[in-house]
Amino acid sequence: LTPPLGWSLPALRRAWNAAKDEVAPWWRECSKEAYNTGLEALARGLKNWSDSRGGRRAGRAVGFPRFKSRRRSTPSVRFTTGAIRVERDRKHVVLPRLGRLKLHESARKLARRLDAATARIVSAMVRRDGGRWYVSFTCVVERVQRVPARPDATVGVDLGVRHLAVLSTGEVEPNPGYLHTATRRMRRLARRMSRRVGPDRRTGRRPSKRWETARGQLARAHARVVNLRRDGLHKLTSRLAREYGTIVVEDLNVAGMLANRRLARRIADTGFAELRRQLAYKTAWNGGRLVVADRWYPSSKTCSGCGTVKAKLALSERTYTCTPCGL
Structure with missing residues (x-):
């Protein structure tokens, strides 16, 4: 019989350390954080599945963790130990095993906080998304208590599909519909990829270079839509949180709204849940208050x-x- 294996992170680490020389003799070529990141994700997924199955986790049922292949997952690694710093020129970062990396954008905002001792880097996450590599830092930050520009003012935000948000002041925030605008290009790229020779797990066929190129183009198109939507939501929520002391939004049943097949694509393109999530922490940052109205009101x-x-x-x-x- 196969010996039982614990699902906790320490147990998975012990099992990996015992088997790594046999199953992955090349393990020394990579950072230990790469394996630790995968083990943490596995332990978290197993715990979520176990809690959901046992009724200890609220919300939708969580399935058993699936195998994450190289082509069907987002490559990522979290560095928690070693040299993690921003260089003095603010255009380079230093990460363990990767060394000195050049940034596409300047890290001056983070560097100012680090120089002023108002922030401390705890970890760094490196991931690939849409053909680009990103690094994000988890920091402990000393925040100065802020006050909204109009602390006694209250505004209601009505979210919708035709207009992204209609404020109780009469201001209308249009819905740019980034996904709707990019649909034609994304369909063309998807057809182009389907005409290429892709992978076949049944025969072991590897994808062609042209298929990989088309897949990268489609991934970048999807990433552009996500970035545009996220940027618009950040600008709207930041403006509301900095101006109004109290913001009222409706508790929308987004999962139920997505069941409408005629509006599901437009609803998913608006990002209702992301807008509410951003308002929740930005109102707290700016000294405001977020009120969630009952969905049946x-x-x-x-x-x-x-x-x-x-x-x-x-x-x-x-x-x-x-x-x-x-x-």
């Missing part, structure tokens, strides 16, 4: 003048008209 059916609640309000009715008060 009839805000759209309630008249702002007299408080009358309509029994029914069709989605096609874009302008609210109150019969009792005429608003």
Whole structure:
């Protein structure tokens, strides 16, 4: 019988140390953090699956961890020990085993905090996304308590598909629809990749160079859409958190909304959950408050003048008209 193997991180580390010379005699060529990152992810995935199966984890059911092949996963490694620093020119970083790496963007903001002793680097995560390599730092930061520009002001944010957000002040934030704009190009790139000779696990066939090139082009197109959407959400949430003392948003059932096959693509393109996540921590950073209204509260059916609640309000009715008060 196969001896039992513990699923905790220490147990997985012991098993790896006992088998690495046999299964991976080249293990000394890589940083120990590469293996530790994979073991941590495996231990976390096994624990989440076990807790979900045993009813100790709320939310959607978590499946058993699947094998992450080289082509079907995001390469990443977290460095927690060794030399991790930003160079004085602020254009290079030093990481264990990788040495001195040049940055595409300047690290001056992080360097200023490190020089002023208001931040300390705890770890560095290196990952590949959309054909590019990124490094992100986890830091302990001393934050100065901020106050919003209008601490007594309250604003309601109504999220939607046609308009990304409509504020209670009357301001309308348009929905750029980055995915909708890039759909034609992404479909063309997907067709191009499907015409190339790709991998076949049944026969062991390796992908062609042209397939790898087309796959990289499609991945970069997807990454561009993600980056554009994330940048727009960051700008909107930062502006709201810095200006208003209280921000009210609705507790949307995004999973249920995605069941609508006609609007699922547009809803996924807006990033409702990401916008709420950003507002949650940015309001705390800026000394504000985020209020999440109950999803069953009839805000759209309630008249702002007299408080009358309509029994029914069709989605096609874009302008609210109150019969009792005429608003």
